[in-house]
Amino acid sequence: MKNSLAYPIWIIALVCTFLMSSCESNEGVIFSPQDDIKLGQQVAHEVDSTYQAKGQLLNRTSTNANVQQAYASLDRIVNRILNSGEIKYRTEFPWTVNIINDDETLNAFATPGGHIYVYTGLIKFLENEDHLAGVLAHEIAHADRRHSVRQLQRDYGIAILLSVALGNDPGTLKQIAAQLGGTLAGLKFSRDAESEADAYSVRYLGGTNYYACDGAAGFFIQLNQQAQQGTPPEFLSTHPNPDNRIENIQRKAQQEGCKITSAADTDFKELKAAISKL
Template structure:
């Protein structure tokens, strides 16, 4: 997107300092993790407002308490695997969006996680669901989302959004992150890194099958779906190659591939009446 914006002098000075800092020491991003956190909070607020207005955001209240109890247990097993770099820095709060036709989950910069009920309804195995969650956590933890947004919008515009100074751009960015426009189209390298990270994250739980994400791709390939597929299914490398890569990573890591109980996932589906 090409957009003419006027950048104040103080912001140019800040950008100069950022450019002089070592990208290698900052995950290759000309953007601090605190800026990830600020940008993610802004985007999450916009996403919440959008889905709340549609009546689709399932709030963390007494009505949905049981569902979130089981969801949190699944997510926290992944987060507490000892493999998530920004476990203590990012928010890592999860929210459920009521949309039974959309098979998707996504994470914003700074670790705000959103899961659509369509994905929960579609899957049957907790390991496969945990694999999708791990994949999305990886996009935030490896800072893929902010890297892609940085390429799409530029550092100056992102900083203005993170500081709350550009509500128009915020709405566009939030729409892109959720996939309601073009969606974030990650590179081949980013998708592969997220797949590989999912193996490390699940392996670190010593609970889930570390190749759980492969099970999701296998199920998607074997099932004809009219619902909207998640963005990470349509991006390259193709699903067959991703299954092979994930399984190879699991074999090389020597991590657990036996299926874990589906207790929390079944209870989650029951709580949501799916």
């Protein structure tokens, strides 16, 4: 009789190999960082294709001067964080950042392996560069601390994720991309993961010696004010709000003894001006 298992035997063998390896150095993830990269490449390709089809992904190769300016400004902000000396997988992950032209969505998200996406709605909503840096640092932490792949591992199982990473499960790939992009219910991180991402955002921004290391707190203050006026922004829907989040970020900044004075808004202003002309 033909084997009725849902996955080929070679995938099961791969799963067994991963299960036998130690997880202690992998942040509790059975996947290796190299598999984060493979999975992230597949998911990022699907996300890119989805938003390109909608005409919403700002293409980095565009000859539009405003698009070029937007990415030049955004890259300077992101690179200050990545070069903070605090990113564990700084050299392993590709660390790309893309802009989705959707003014109605106040959100950002990260795939495994370091692909970051931010919506124009969030950029236009924010008030200063420290707040945007706080959002980006938070999303970088989700990838660098491997929260995305850990949650996907729980939601889908190892065998399915391995199949997706190898390009053998396009249906699940589309579902994962839609979850991360918020077009479905969103990838729901645990409160522990959210708290860790907040704490590491402080460390990352502190390492820049440029941004206020509690920049994420200002971002959440502004989000909470928006939430009190009506429907909670997408970011709070896809990123559960741990108790005392703002206070915890500010307390972490005090413990770290890092800079809490505001940085110049030069790149942020150039970024906002560029996307306002699209």
